Structures are given as structure tokens and as C-alpha cells.
Amino acid sequence: MLVAARELLAERGLEALTMRALAERLQVSPNALYSHVAGKTALIDEILDGVLAEVEAPPADLEDPVAGLDSLMASTYGVLLAHAELVPLFLARQGARGPNAQRLGDVMLALLARAGVTGRRAREALRVLLVYTIGFAAFATRPPIEASGAREPPSAEMLANFDSGLGWLLTGIVSPSR
Amino acid sequence: MLVAARELLAERGLEALTMRALAERLQVSPNALYSHVAGKTALIDEILDGVLAEVEAPPADLEDPVAGLDSLMASTYGVLLAHAELVPLFLARQGARGPNAQRLGDVMLALLARAGVTGRRAREALRVLLVYTIGFAAFATRPPIEASGAREPPSAEMLANFDSGLGWLLTGIVSPSR
DNA sequence: ACCTGAACACCGTTCAAGT
């Protein structure tokens, strides 16, 4: 059922992911799905969390926690772009919940702690980094609102721009608070 | 019709904004609404753009364009928080379209130009600032995904955190490119 | 355990017709 949902999403997009369409693809009646999942949002949560399994942990030989955060968020960004059709769902659900999201959050907090950022400030930094990453993926994925012309695919330039902003944020996060 | 929609939104939230509910509130049949607006998303676009009219332009006696951007984004953030129930819509629509959004974008681009940021880099900076501001409003507005405990209202601390990140971003944006 | 038939309570939108 999860794989059928992902196929549907990949082939026909977000709006086509409907319990009824999913049932039809599985050659089953719509309500049969409720024997396997609590509801549509539970299904979506499972899909989103599954995608996060693709995020790569920073290389173990990295001694610099800030470089680790940089690497981790860049990987997350890449995974989001690779599943562009899901980005609006990540936005709507403000991330994901589930074991993979939990693990990702823990890794981020550990890296922040190693960088000397703890407690409330660490939780705030985590929020900012997630907002930035998911938000950027959303804008890279769909045309910007001032749509002036060409609709480009996620470009190397866009990725570079993401990296710049990420660097600015990380610098600020680990700099001494005012 | 627009005021009725805003009332519905304020009183009963996002999910209650339905063409049928709106029609009922206006004591009119659902399809009658289509004499006044092209469809539901057109209605939403009008509402979102209307909210942006509340954003205050930076004070005219500010000679520093970066301070102007700081002020402008802070005002935008405040307006978004004041309409928390609309933030998910801003996310979904990735901003707003309409005269007010247009004007806001133009002011931002003018300030960026005065700060020496033009062309593609200016458009990217605009995107980043919007992503950051809307994304932060979304996270300030609803519980974060790692929801560890208390659900706080948008706090002074959250606003301070927004300001910090905004400062980091602005610093990076106007610093010479690598 | 997992499915079906039937239904409930909704949606947004269109069309023809009325005033």
C-alpha cells in the first residue's frame, strides 16, 4: 500500500493521491484501506517519514560539528528536491513525524551540542534550520511568486544559493549570543 | 463577500472556509458566489493579498537599506503572526499574488539594489527572505514537530529568534560573493 | 485478519433558467 501510494504520487502528483484512487490501483474497495492505516494523514506521515530515511548522516571522520550540520542539511535539501512532489506536504505537516524524523532531529541536536549550542537556543536553531531547508526546497520546486519568466528546474545555482544561506545561518547560530 | 470570508476564517479557522459555508453565511446559494469570484483559489488570493496591505514600509528617514529590509521583513512577520490562521495558506501559495505582494516585492528589490545587490542575486535574496519569513511564521504559529512539551503562543523570544536569523541572512546577502 | 456494499456527510463547480 505504501509503495502503491508512492507510485501514484510519482506518476500523477499530489492531487491524485486520493484514498479512492489508491484503492482502485490496488483493485480493492476504498474502505478496505482502513484495515491497514488509520486515515489519510497517517498514510501521508508514513510516506514522509520514509523519505527521510534517504538523508545521509554526516561522514564520521568530520570533526567539525558545524561542517556536519552543513552536510546534514544539504543532504536533507537534496532528498527533498528528489521528492519535489512531496515538498508541499512537508510544508503542510511542518516536517515529518516518525522514527526517521526523530533520528534526524537527534543527530542535529547532538551536532549543535558539540558546537556549543544547547537548551532553548538549540531547539530554536533546529527550527530555523528546518524552516530554511524545507522552505527553500518549496521555492526551488515551484515557480516563485514574482514569476518573471522561465521556469527552471532546480539548478546548480539554486543549490549554491541554498548553501550560502545555510552558511550564513550556521555562522550566526554558533556565534556568541548578544 | 471578502469580509464574510475573513470573519469565517477568524471565527472558525481554515477548514471552515468552504464555499458552501460562505454561501450560507451570506444567506445565498453556493453557486451564487461564482458571480463574484472566479473560484476558491482566486478568493484566497484576494484575502492573502489584502492582508499584505498591513505591512508597513520602512520609515523614510532610514538611510541604511539593510536596516530598511530588516524593518520591512519584521513588519511582514508581525502581520503574518497577526493572521496566524492564514499562514498555512501563504505557505501553500508560496506568498501572495496581487497588487500588495507586487508592491512589497518592488520595495524589497529597491532596498536590495541600494545595498548593492542586483540581478539574479537580488531575486535569490528576495526568495530567501520570503521563505525565511513565511516559514518562521508557520513554525511560530503551530507546534514544532519535535513537540516536546508546552505549546507556547508566539513569544517575544520567538520574535527575537526571528530577528537574529534575519540579521544573519542580511549580513550574508550583502557580503561580497565568494 | 481483511475485505465488500452501502451509506453518510461533505466538497468545488457548472449549467440552464429566472429576475
Add this chain to the structure above:
DNA sequence: ACCTGAACACCGTTCAAGT
């Protein structure tokens, strides 16, 4: 110009019943 009645083509979900 602005409205209505009726309908279309959908949704997610529940319930009772079957195997």
C-alpha cells in the same frame, strides 16, 4: 448583473456484514 435549482463528479470515512 445577480441569483436559484438541480445536478455532476468527486472527497474521506464509518458501519454492518461477510470470509
